[in-house]
Amino acid sequence: MYFGRLLTAMITPMTECGAIDWPRVDSVIEHLIQNGTESIVVAGTTGESPTLSHEEKLELFRYTVRQAKGRVKVIAGTGSNNTDVSRQLTREAEEIGVDGVMLVVPYYNKPTQEGLYQHFKTVALSTSLPVMLYNIPGRSAVNMNADTMVRLTHDVENISAIKESSGDLVQVMELVDRKRKDVAVYSGMDELVVPYLSAGSIGVVSVASHVIGREMKEMIEAFVHGNVDEAGKLQRRFIPLIQALFMTSSPAPLKNALAAMEICEEHVRLPIVPLNQAEKTYLQTILQSLQIIH
Template sequence: MNFGKVITAMVTPFDENGNVDTLALRDLINHLIANGSDAIVVSGTTGEAPTLSHEEKAALFKNTVQFTCGRIPVIAGTGTNSTHAAVELTLLAEQAGVDAVMLSTPYYNKPNQQGMYLHFKTVADATSLPVMLYNVPGRTGVHLNADTTAALASDVTNIKSIKDASGDLDHMTAVISLTPDDFTLYSGDDSLTLPSLSVGAEGIVSVSSHIIGTEMQAMIAAYNRGDAKYAAKLHRELVPVMEAMFSAPSPAPVKAALRMIDVKAGSVRLPMTPLTAEEEQLVFQVLQHKLIFIRCLIKQLKKQFLKVIN
């Protein structure tokens, strides 16, 4: 299933008291839509889902659907390490009117491949919504094998996509080779956006797109029209920004960066902590130097491209 090229794993805005900030959520969604997001994931890892209650998640699902108003798809993060709880969250998301759900591999209890297969099948069978799997071994301690992904894509009609944050291009290649043509793979690592496209990925589920969504779209568009040299040049300029967004545990850096561009998102909830003054200065310096250069580069190369086609 195609959700576009750049899907933003959206932060959850909090107010000064640590509560979900509904007004800031509306403004953030408008910012993301205006700046290159083809779809958004609400209540994923970047949205600090482990710190959100079921009630907060249900309200987030409902409000995000309301504020997007059909402009882009909404994918709800409903994965957890309890199959029963994942079913409950998925049904809440479906009732809220989301367009799809994303299910992470179960964390901490470390199931085997058969356990993960049955977990995903059970949740997917409970809903009519399209399902995006999420393989993120660095956070969950388990790796969803390519064969298991292929079996799920073949056996369960509404499992349509996967976000792969394994960081392993060989594994992504195997997943793409083994799954049906209408099954899509999205990279879960910003800095692998361009390399993953080269092996057949559909796009990226991104954190950095909060800040450089438009620029990431330009890079992907260049690659898809056959201008690999331009795409590679943009990739090299974007990587330092992407690295800055993960210079401390996420989503603290991207929330700081949003504040720097006047988009309200608040701070993070414990056990996450805000950036130190030194970490914040690093993020600021990268944004200050790179964003201006990248945007000038895009304008310059667009002019060159228009001259060629005319």
């Protein structure tokens, strides 16, 4: 399945007491669709998945499918560091009617490459949905190497995409060169979209697209249509914003930016905490300099 070029790893809006803010979930979905997102990843790490309950994840899947109304694809974040739990959540997500699932490299366990292969194969074979693998060594403490990713794409038919967030462009090029031909590789790093496109990826699973969705899409389209200089200019222009969105634990900076844009509140769940005043001032200065807020 083709998920598009601009995918967004959606936040989970919260109320002050820590409950899911459903009206704001609707606002965020509409905002993303109106600003160029082609597929929405629900309950990924940007959505604070480690602090969402099983039932909350299922309800987020149901709600997003219902609100999207087929206008964008819905990809359910069903990965965890527990293979059986991921398999069960994936089956339930398929019953709900999502368009695909994203499976993150198991965090904390630090599995071997063979352990990663067996984990992903086991979960992917439990569903008929398209599966996106998610390699993020900065959060999972282990890198899924190109050999393992390539092996999975050739051995498991419904693995159809990879979100690659190692930042290792040599690994990305090796993956692109050796993977099954119909598997799409996405950048998982907003600050490296253009370099990843140069290495052979087709797009990005973005966080910054909550704030600069149209600009991210313009960047990708410029590159695809051969205007590499313009794509590079856009990438460089937004580096300060992208870095600010990750200056402390994500998604706290992003939620603060969206609060400044009056899209949702900045509330997060522990152990994530809101920005302090200095961080808020710094982020808002950048937002103002880019004329995102006034």
